[in-house]
Amino acid sequence: MQARHYKTLQELWKKTTPNQQDVGHLLDLEFESRRAFIDSCSLKEEDRTEKVIEAYPCFREHKHVTGQAIALMKALPSMFPSPTAPPKKLGSASEALIHVLEPSEDPNTFLQKRPITSPVILVDSTNLLLAVGKISLMTLPKEMIHEAPLILMGCFYTFHLTYPKCVTTLLSVIQTEVLKDSIHERDLTHSYKKAIAEWGEFTKK
Structure with a gap:
């Protein structure tokens, strides 16, 4: 399947x-195999860009470089893990924040079946849909994907919602380190303290 996505991508770009x-849609679908290709590349880091551009000339377009914000959004919960696993029906913790719709997937049907009611960004081939619970709030241009974490945080603040347990560490870090908002003492969990300590060590490098 991944190989077919790559082949179709190359044919489109010709x-x-x-x-x-x-x-952009194919880049999203093909992300896992592309990351495996990049990670397995034996070239020195300074030579890697040229190799990747040879395989993916589409990255000369700025919109496809910034489009990888979707992959970043999916990776964030694993970078700041919470001790509570996501509901089985949800799948990965990143699904608490963002979901890429399949071409045949209806957003309203997806929201009705979603096991949690927290704010979520739904991504289709052209737009972003911001929803809270089963309510679709607004449609946004896909170029705003890099703003998605702050948009979601805005929903939590506006509607005074509780963070989903499977991403509470990540959202607490965004709250304190990005938005510079205080956090209640009861929320100073071991996972939060560990994430803050690791973040502090990272920013010192």
Whole structure:
């Protein structure tokens, strides 16, 4: 499946005017194999960019570089892990924050079946949909994906919602380190303290 996505991506890019939305969608679907390719690359780091551009010339377009914000959003919960696992029906913890819709997937049906009611960003081939619980709040241009964490935090603040347990460490770190908001003493959990300590060590490097 991943190989087919890559092949289709290369065929699209050979066109004189490739459909950038289709390219972006395929990049999202093909992310895992691309990351494996990059990680397995034996070249020195300073030579890696050239190798990746040879395989993915679409990264010469700024929108496809910033489009990897979706992958970053998916990775954030594992970078600041919470001790509580996500509900089985949810799948990964990142699904508490963002979900990439399949072409045949209806957003309203997805929201009705979602096992938690926290704010979420739904991504389709052209737009972002911001929803809280089963309510679709607004449609946003896909270029705003890099703002998604702050948009979600805005929803938690506006509607005074509780963080999902599976991403509470991540959202608490964003609250204190990005938004510079205080945190209640009861929320100073071991996982939060560990994440803050590791973040502090990282920022010193």
